[in-house]
Amino acid sequence: MPHTLIIGYGNALRGDDGAGYMVAELLRERIQDPEIEILSQQQLVPELMEAISHAAHVIFIDASVSGRAGKVTRIVLRPAPACAHFTHHATPEALLAGAQSLYGHTPEATLYTIPGRFFETGEELSPSVRRAVNELVATLEKELAAGER
Amino acid sequence: MPRQTIVIDPVTRIEGHSKISLHLDEEGHVEEAYFHVTQFRGFEKFCEGRPYYEMPSLMARICGICPVSHLIASAKACDAILAVRIPENAVRLRKVLNLAQILQSHALSFFYLSVPDLLLGMDSDPAARNVFGVMEANPAMAKDGVRLRQFGQQIIEWLAGKRIHPAWVVPGGVSSPLTAENRDRILAGIPEALANATRALDWFKNEMEGFREEIRSFANFPTLFMGLVGEDGGLEHYSGKLRFLDAGGHVVADYADTTYPDYLAEIAHPWSYLKTSFYKPLGYPDGVYRVGPLARLNIIDGISTPRASQEWAEFRELDRGAVLSSFYYHYARLIEMVYALEKIEQLLREPDALDANVRAHASVNNTEGIGVSEAPRGTLMHHYKVDGDGLITWANLIIATGHNNAAMNRGVLQVARHFVHGNKLTEGMLNRVEAVIRTFDPCLSCSTHADGRLALEVELRSHEGELLDVCHTR
Structure with missing residues (x-):
């Protein structure tokens, strides 16, 4: 089975912003497969490019301030060069482009976005986002077990 | 021509949120400049x-x-509140952790934030003047930078369990010893990382000639310098005495680090949340000093690791007294990366590096404690007072960026006078005004203990205060 990299990111101390981070944390508890690497990050950073370049497929999971809270969207990502702000913070598309540019390979990539409602200080997810997190964890666990990724 | 003010807001490629305002006189010359830190957390x-x-x-x-x-x-x-002497191996492991932190932070500052200017040029297209532009122009250098930051963070994770906000360092020592497996992993990575760091250092030394104007004008003036030195006067980032050195390269005084209130004072300015500290015996502004990599390499008598020691000897030949141009913060940062790697290897090869005795236990024995260490950007001071139950009643933090605040303000004025003329602004001119701030690698989140976003805005104001123009850089 080809190597899959899962990166859930966000600030777990800012309410629903931590949804992606939480998905990664829960998946790590449930999945024990050497071919699946799971990272939970506060934010995306350029150092991830090397790990991304080694993967056959990468799944990004992030929260969003727009959209209906808890309604998860899934899109396929394409590499795209970074904007001028690319310093120690990056977009998934920029990391994919960087992986190609520096390490000669960029994997297939998917982004799951979980819209949130409350982004104030606190570790609690709002109920609809909590449900979405649990559903996404269950879905990914099932799909990864079936080798659908 | 009326008096005008140019405001750069936000300042980009630094840690945190700030703005710069430049005040022009009737002839369009820069009369005054302020570096404003606009966030507060407390x-x-x-x-x-x-x-x-x-x-x-x-x-x-x-x-x-x-x-x-x-x-x-x-x-x-x-530790001071507990009044304990922590185990020798706890000191060793804290030192390794601190050096790994310096390595990863210096790599971020140099490769991600400053190399875009140095490699692509101060006047290059701002849309491409970022680490992605570096990847295209010099992929090998970008890879070196990514690898060095990654290695520093990896050491932190191997020692402390995670890269960001580890809880491994505790009052009395550290919570667990180093395993043989993790020591060997770190040691195995040193040769490659050292090659990456020395390659960057050699590159920088070759490129310096092309930045004569910046060297001349980037906060290049006499100040004091302050930082920790070891008991032998050598480079030290964890503990020692606090040394003040003057611009001529003479030691002004060595102090116990825990007595800082006797010789340091702080003032607040109405235009910024960032406090300014100064050397009390000389007062303000004569007591303005700088901290960080440049200061550390100025104040010491030597370096205990071979390659960094050679590089330091070459560095000291830049000036007869102290090295004064803040452009050389970059140079000093690169030498410190080499030192950090060499020193980590030295420390981990010591026979007791795996000793399990890493924590001393005690209860509150002092109602006041001061902790001083060298952070990547300079001297960091934490000072707490507690009641009999160990609850904090008062705290004061003096952060590297606060120590450097006065010098940064003066540096902005110097570079603005050199590069900004009249109401005709170019992006390259404004970038140099930002770049002088970047040499100090300020961390505004730390210095005001605040969170924020990277950005920069420049305002142009008449002498009556009317806003004439605003420029945002990205």
């Missing part, structure tokens, strides 16, 4: 009432870039 206030043993973890939340530095200074202040 950790010193809201930690009051919390137990002392929470301080290392709580204070580490000040910053996502250098949490380890706060952990260490805070834990040292708590």
Whole structure:
């Protein structure tokens, strides 16, 4: 089975912003497969490019301030060069482009976005986002077990 | 021509949010310049009432870039509250952690934030003047930078369990010893990392000739320099005495680090949340000093590792006294990266590096504690007072960026006078005004204990204060 990299990111101390981070944390508890690497990050950073370049497929999971809270969207990502702000913070598309540019390979990539409602200080997810997190964890666990990724 | 003010807001490629305002006189010459830090969080206030043993973890939340530095200074202040002498191997492991932090932070500052200017040019297209532009122009250098930052963070994770906000450093020592497996992993990575760092250092030395104007004008003036030195006067980042050196290269004084209130004072300015500290015996502004890599390499008598020692000897030939241009912060940062790697290897090859005795236990024995260490950007001071139950009643933090505040302001004025003329602004001119700030690598989240976004805005004001123009750089 080809190597899959899962990166859930966000600030777990800012309410629903931590949804992606939480998905990664829960998946790590449930999945024990050497071919699946799971990272939970506060934010995306350029150092991830090397790990991304080694993967056959990468799944990004992030929260969003727009959209209906808890309604998860899934899109396929394409590499795209970074904007001028690319310093120690990056977009998934920029990391994919960087992986190609520096390490000669960029994997297939998917982004799951979980819209949130409350982004104030606190570790609690709002109920609809909590449900979405649990559903996404269950879905990914099932799909990864079936080798659908 | 009326008097005008140019405001650069936000300043980009630094840690945190700030703006710069340049005040022009009637002839369009820069008359005054201010570096404003526009965010505030106030950790010193809201930690009051919390137990002392929470301080290392709580204070580490000040910053996502250098949490380890706060952990260490805070834990040292708590050691003083416990009045314990921590085990020798705990000191060793804290030193390794601190050096790994310096390595990853310097790599971020140099490769991600400053190389875009140095490699692509101060006047290059701002849309491409970022680490992505570096990847295209010099992929090998970008890879070296990524690898060095990654290695520093990896060491932190192997030692402390995670890269950001680890809770491994505790009052009395560290919570667990180093395993043989992790020591060997770190040692195995040193040769490659050292090759990466020395390659960057050699590149920088070759490129310096092309930055004569910047060297001449980037905060290039006499000040004092301050930092920790070891008991032998050597480069030291964890503990020692605090040394002040003058611009001529003469030692002004060596002090016990725990007596800083005797010789340092702070003032606040109405235009910024960032406090300014100065050397009391000389008063303000004569007592303005600089801290950080440039200061550290100026104040020391030597370096205990071979390659860094050679590089330091070459560095000291730049000036007869202290090296004064802040452009050379970059140079000093690269030498410190080499030193950090060599020193980590030295420390981990010592026979007791795996010793399991890494924590001393005690209860509150002092009602006051001061912890001082060298963070990547300079001297970091945590000072706490507690009641009989160990609850914090008062706290004061002096952060590297605060120590450097006066010099940064003066540096902005110098570079603005050199490069900005009249109301005709070019992006390259404004970038140089920002770039002088970047040489100091300020961490505004740390210095005001605040969070914020990277950005820069420049305002142009008439002498009556009317806003004539605003420029945002991206």
